[in-house]
Amino acid sequence: MSEQGDRSNPLPPPVYESYPPNWLPLSHKHADIGYPGFFPPRPGQDEDVLSEYNVKNGYQLPSAISAETYSSQSSISENLRSSATLSKLEELMNEVFSRRAKQIPPIPASTFRIPPRITQNDAKRQAWFDDLANPDVPLHKLGKNVPHGAKGADLLDLLHFKDVSIPRAVWFLRVFGANETAGLRNKPSYNPTQYSTEWTNVVTVHLRKQLQDIALPSAPRAGVNIKQTFKGVLADSEARGKWVSRFSYCLRLLRAFYSEGLINRRAFFVWIVNQMHSCNLAQAGFLTRLADEYFDGMSGSRPLTHSFAEASLNKLSEIHTTTAREYLYDTEALLKILLQRICIALPDVFVSPRLWMTYSELLTDVIVHHSTDPNEEDNAQLVSQVLWRNFADIKKRNETMLFRNLPSLVSVRLGSAVSDVELLNSISSETDVVNLPFFPVSVENWSGIPEKLDSLLTWSVTPVQFGDHRPYVAVTLIRDWRARAGDRANRRDITPPDEFLQDQLFDWLDSSSVAAEPDNIRAVAMLYGKLVKHELFSPAKYIQRLIARGEPGLSFTQEKGSRHRNFLRWIPLHDSPLALINQRKVTLYGFQPETPEDLNERNIRKEIRTVLPELFGGECPTTFPSAASLQDNCKLLLQASRYEQTRIFKTWLMKVFRKVISSKSSDATHFSLLRPYCVVTELMALTKCFVSMLELTIYILGQCSSVDLLSVIIDTFRRYAVIWASMNSIGEIVCALNESRRQWEIKSRPLLALLVEFDHGRYLSESAREEILADIHAYTLALQPSTTHMDLVPDVLPEILMLADNPNTDAPSILANGFWIKYRTSANWAWKVWDNTVASLRQIPFMTADVVGRRVQALRYGTFLWNVDQHLPSGLDEQVLRWFLGPGKNEVAVLTAEVWDIFSVVLLYLVVHGALKTTTVLSGLVYPAWILAASVFEDQQVQSLETYFRAANGLCQRLLLEEDCTTEVMPPTNLLDVQGLRTRRQDVYEEPHFPFLVGIIPTLVGFENNSSLPEGLRSDGRDIRQRLCVETLFRQGVFRNLDIVRSAFERPLEDGRDDTCKITMAALRLVLGEPTDDLELSAWPDSASLLSPWKISATAIQLQFVLRQMGRKGALEPYGNTVADLDKLTSMIFHNTLSSEEANFVAQMTKGVGSQIAGKFINNGLKHVAEIIRDMSFSEGSCVALLSRAGELLRVLIYVAEPLREDATDLPSIQCAIQDNFFQALTSRFKDLSEMLHMENTSPSGRADLMQATMLLARFLQFDLAFQGIWTEKTKAMSTDLSATIFSLLQLFATGNSTDLIAYPLLFDTFYFLLDEIPTDSKLGVFDPFKAYPDMSPSALSPELPAEYLDQFRTILSDLPVVHSVENLNNAHRDSAGNLIIDGPVLNRPWEWTEYLGEPPLSDEARATELLNKGKATVKNLGSLSLQTFGGRMTSEMLSKDSLTKKDPSFFEDELSANSIFQRDWQESRLRFNKDENDGGLKSRSDDGSSSGHRSGRRQTSRGSPASTSSHSRSSMRQSPGNMTHTRISGSVAAEPIDVDNYNVPASSSKRKNANDSDDSDVVIVEGPILVSKANKKAKIKQPAKKPTKKQ
DSSP states (O other): OHHHHHHHSOOOOOOOOOOOOTTOOOSSSSSOOOBTTBOOOOTTOGGGOOOHHHHHHOOOOOOSSOTTTOOOHHHHHHHHHSTTHHHHHHHHHHHHHHHHHHHSOOOOOOOOOOOOEEEOOHHHHHHHHHHHHOTTSOHHHHTTOEEEOOOHHHHHHHHHHHTOOHHHHHHHHHHHHHHHTGGGTTSTTOOTTHHHHHHHHHHHHHHHHHHHTSOOOOOOOTTOOOOOOOOOTTTSHHHHHHHHHHHHHHHHHHHHHHHTTOSOHHHHHHHHHHHHHHOOHHHHHHHHHHHHHTHHHHTTOHHHHHHHHHHHHHHHHHHHHSTTGGGGHHHHHHHHHHHHHHHHHOGGGGOOHHHHHHHHHHHIIIIISOOOOTTSOHHHHHHHHHHHHHHHHHHHHHHHHTTOSOOOOOOTTHHHHHHHHHHHHTOOTTOOGGGOSOSOSOOSOOTTHHHHHHHHHHHHHOTTSOOTTHHHHHHHHHHHHHHHHHHHHHHHTOOOSHHHHHHHHHHHHHHOHHHHOGGGHHHHHHHHHHHHHTTSSOHHHHHHHHHHTTOTTOSTTSSSOOHHHHHHHHSOOTTOOHHHHHHHHHHHHOSOSSOHHHHHHHHHHHHHHHHOGGGGTSOOOSSOOOHHHHHHHTHHHHHSOHHHHHHHIIIIIHHHHHHHHHHSTTTOOHHHHHHHHHHHHHHHHHHTOHHHHHHHHHHHHHHOOSHHHHHHHHHHHHHTHHHHHHHTOHHHHHHHHHHHHHHOSSOOHHHHHHHHHHHTTTSSOHHHHHHHHHHHHHHHHHHSOOOSSOOOOOSOOHHHHHGGGOOOTTHHHHHHHHHHHHHTTOSSHHHHHHHHHHHHHTTHHHHOOOHHHHHHHHHHHHHHHHHHHHTSSSOSHHHHHHHHHTTHHHHHHTOOHHHHHHHHHHHHHHHHTTSSOHHHHIIIIIHHHHHHHHHOOOHHHHHHHHHHHHHHHHHHIIIIIOOSOOSSSSSOOSHHHHHHHHHHHGGGGSTTTHHHHHHHHHHHHHHHTOTTSOHHHHHHHHHHHHHHHTOHHHHHHHHHOHHHHHHHHHTGGGOOOHHHHHHHHHHHHHHTTOOOSOOOGGGHHHHOTTOSTTTHHHHHHHHHHHHHHHHHTTOOOTTOHHHHHHHHHHHHHHTTOSOHHHHHHHHHHTTTSOHHHHHHHHHHHHHHHHHHHHTOOOSTTTSHHHHHHHHHHHHHHHHHHGGGGGSGGGSOEEOHHHHHHHHHHHHHHHHHHHHHHTOTTOOHHHHHHHHHHHHHHHHHHHHHHTSEEOOOHHHHHHHHHHHHHHHHHHHHHTSGGGOOTTHHHHHHHHHHHHHHHSOOOOBTTBOOTTTTSOOOOGGGSOTTSOHHHHHHHHTTSSOOOOOGGGTTOEEEEEOTTOOEEEEEEOOOOTTTOOOOOOSOOOOHHHHHHHHHHHTBOOOOOOSSSOGGGGTOOOOSOOBOHHHHHOSOTTOOOBHHHHSOHHHHHHHHTTOOOOSOTTSSBOOOOOTTSOOOTTOOOOOOOOOSOTTSTTOOOOSOOBOOGGGOOBOTTTOOBTTSOOBGGGSOOOHHHHHHHHHHHSTTOSOOOSSSOBOOOHHHHHHHHTOTTHHHHHHO
16 A cells, blocks of 8 residues: 555656766866856756747847947957056956965975995895996996995995996995985984095095005115115006006096085095195195196185195295206196196285295295296286286285384484484595585475484584584585575575574574583584684674673673673684674673783784794794694694684784795795695694685695695695585685696696596586596606507616615615616516515615614615606505515515614605505505414414514504604604695595404404413504594594494404403494493493484494394303393383383394394383283273383384394294283283274274274284294183184274274284184194184175175185085075075085986987877976975976977976967866865765866976976876876776776767867867777776776
């Protein structure tokens, strides 16, 4: 019943709904427009309406628009004009890209696996390596695993033995290293490059062992008779071949390791540097080429290149000294090229004072004198210019840090005064005083004139300077300056300098302490008398000013006198009006009818009438007075004031003399003029009235008519030549002499010689000079005619011996005339005459017993030789000197006392009359005798030479020291002879003879202290030396050139004996005019009271020699008095006891004293400087004084050390305690400066002071680093902190507002200096050049650094350029906001990034074709370097076929750019994608027939990237085998073909499929049914395994 009930009430059947097959895709991904070709019926559709029209005509859709007339242009134009159009399009495209990005699947995880190691037996392992060496065996076959076995050098040797190619060997070693580090990668402290360092050590040790096989034979040892045999590895051809093959293979491996980053570059370069330091020359050849190959890698690192450059220079110097240099030509050339490359790439490498001191000459040869090919183009010239420019900069910077080429150490005041005094003291008879550069050339500014005038006036009157010419020099210089300044004033109509000059001269008189000295009044009066004479100083204004200011004590009636009273009394008034004379008289004496001066003048005139009766109507005496008697008879004249002396000579005696000469001009004999002239000139010389003497002499020259008077006049000109030059009167004298030459018919040799000497090409005209030269030539030809036939002079001339007994007064001249007539054409007739004369003199003692008679005969021979001299063009002097230095040397040594008495008379006579020079007798007789006396020690020699020594002493005394004539028959016998002797004496104290005189003083000291000599002889020598050293002319010559004294005493004081040095130092002090007592260093500043511009140079020489003596004899014993004295001296110097001028003097004083003494000064100086630096406070304004004081001391220390810097071995060492304290003070102050400079609230002035302090401390550090010293542990630790502080200051001075173009380079050079000097702890001969350098990354530097400074900073950092594969790469990530955050740099992982071998590779074209045909478009992440590392993602596109088959790798095109937009839209809207690769299959439609919302998916393919090769796909759902998904119905994978027999396939689908096979199709259906044959259909139907899958 129930069944029937059910049948009676049946349920209505469900409405049939038609569904498309599962394989049919949607017509559009997003729009609901159905399926292509699938239009199932639906109730109520228009097609079911059976209207008449539809029945008759069929159903037709109506036209929605008018196809013929419709246009959407208006709507499109309206939308385009809308302001929201662009934003809407932007939103549309953003949404498109957003949806595409969400649908792209991620890159799959990397499936790369490093081949593991397995343990194999020897046979299999050898077979594996054989396969590795076989290039025909592909690596993917060997890449499954690698054998475990040999390591390190053994492994390298195995690869070489198997001859494995370099790429395959590198692959194996990389896999080997990856397995070695596999267990460490997961540790937190894992460093990917650590194994590279270990592998670098393996490779370098292997290379070093091979290089060690290249040994050189050891040098034979002296005194060891051992036969050595040596056989090197390169000597044998077979061994050489094996070694070269092994070494070459290692080098090829090394290239691959280096390029791929398998070795640590820093460790590798450090190894090269160490090897260059320790290798021999043979090994250097290989290492040099190795360094050349990898030079670019270390050229940007100063730590490496500096050490390498030092090692290269060491090898170059070694090559230059080796005997095998010719075999090392290539190595030498390559080393030079490397050094030149360093100079171009990084010139700061050579900014190293220690390197410069050691190798400066070699560097100059390598860099400056390098050879270039002249045929090369401009590049070679450009390289040379760069090298020259860089080398000049290197030299300048090094020498600056070594304090070389410093300016002269002088203060503004003392230095200028010292230089002025040296200039004034250098004046000689040849000096053009007018053009002397004393006053400034420019006369526009008078600011420095008062100081110049003060120095000049003081020099001209001070008793510590010498020479009667000084007042005349001062007057001449002042006249010239006044004339130049006056001319300028006239041209510019400004105030002339007269009033200024008057005020300055008055102020000096009024305030000068030197002028106020009573002993200097005569010199002051002489000076101001000349100023009055030339109208440079107005006595009228002087008196008026004194009266106007109410000067007390001017009159002698007042008890207390003024200093100006003596000035008024002594200063002469030349040609002054009578009113001024009366005003002076009233001022001094009041209203008196007769003054004491008038009375004194009358008495002086009486004295003069007594000594010169012939001028006042009396008889002319027949003899000349002696100099002593003349002084005794004229005491009043000599004691009178300068005012009275000038009046006597100028207004009275000169007029009388002129009147007498004019009245006796016709009948005056030569003696009537000669005697009064000699007496008057002597009186003028005694009273220093040289202006009157010059006027008288020139006047007498015009009236002269005898040869004797002319000779005396010429002697006067010569004797006071310096004074005439100082007066600027040489031109006047030359004109007078030239006029006299024209008047004389007989040519005078002395006159012509004096004209040439005085003229100096300044005064005479060219025609006059030619006339003089013509006269000299004619005179020479007349005395010695030129002929081819030379007269022969016999060796023995008996006529000369017979002259001794010939009493005829004309006999000497007759004999001389006869010899000249007979032998005048002979060149040596005078020499033989002299030789015969000496031989004749030796016979006189046997002929005459009377001493007076022998001397009379000697005078006869003197007259004879004087006549011979008159017959010689150049005189007898040259012949005599040649005889003295030749055969006469032995002859004079054996002369007896009697002969010496006769010989001395002859020599003195010839000197007095000008036939011989005083220098000839000294050089030929006296000096050799003293040298011999100082070195003779045997009694027999002393006895034989005693007579010679005494005669030499006697000759020296008479030639240089005697000032009066003798009563004996021994020249000089009268005043005329004395004046002649004084004239000849001038040459001894002038160049070029004065250095010989000073140089003989130490010899004379040795002579007088030779205990082998008799005491009387030694006493004579001592007396000569002491009297000679106090002579005015001698002192004048000494101060003219003090360097002569220094050089003369330098060698004698090298004697280490204390007694000798003490005596020599006493002699030196006497020469310099100092007291002869021993100099106590402890009381030095007190004893050096003459520390003034006038004596400072002489005092410096004295103290310098004292200090040198201490240094040479090693007097620095502990607890010694010398050490205490020296410590006290240096303490006074460096503790503000001395002024800055005196401190500068110390620097000059210590020049050349030796390393020990200078080291004592430097150590004590640094000790005191350390105290100053320690006490510095850098608050504003508080450090200025201390900085100034420290700067002064630094200058002193610099100049003390300057002479020692030429040789680095001479530099003294700094004591450990001083070094520690100094470094501690510097480190502390540098830290304080760094902190304050980093503060932003520092004022500009305060910052400027801090910058100055920084630079001063840097200079102190440079000074200290140049010295030798022990680097204690404390100093080493402080040096590290100091270098860090300086590095911080460098960064500050290079950026922002603190940039300083002076401090920055100075501080950087100091930083280089410090880094190079910090000692490195060497272990087994290996050192790390980076140890002292900053350890920081370049990224930590300030981004504000200028590019040039940034490059300079990078050169001192320890980071080397990274491998190119990770260069400029950084890690990055995105934060929560989507911002890109840059992380640290990418670390190189050379051992993990191993090559992926994969399956046997196909060609690119074949693989591209296969991918296109199969439709694969997936990305395989199979490499050791995962694609996630680069943030890779698929782009749902693959490279086009053309792009894959192009040979040009830069051609990179995908289908997105290859297809049109319509093709893209049609294609993408009909493709099906999986959204989630983890889903088991596609979700089916819902039971109600609706499509699944997840049916459509987005393609996920990688964008075109070279990092993902063969991983790009076209728009396709064909998956790789690892990414296959099953369909819900068939259970087949998406990549498999679908059996269409199980489904009802519409015809339209088949048509579309056929259309898709054509080339013109725009749509590719990749997941549609694939048509198969019937056999395949049946086979697939029978597969029962797929049925359960369909049910799922």
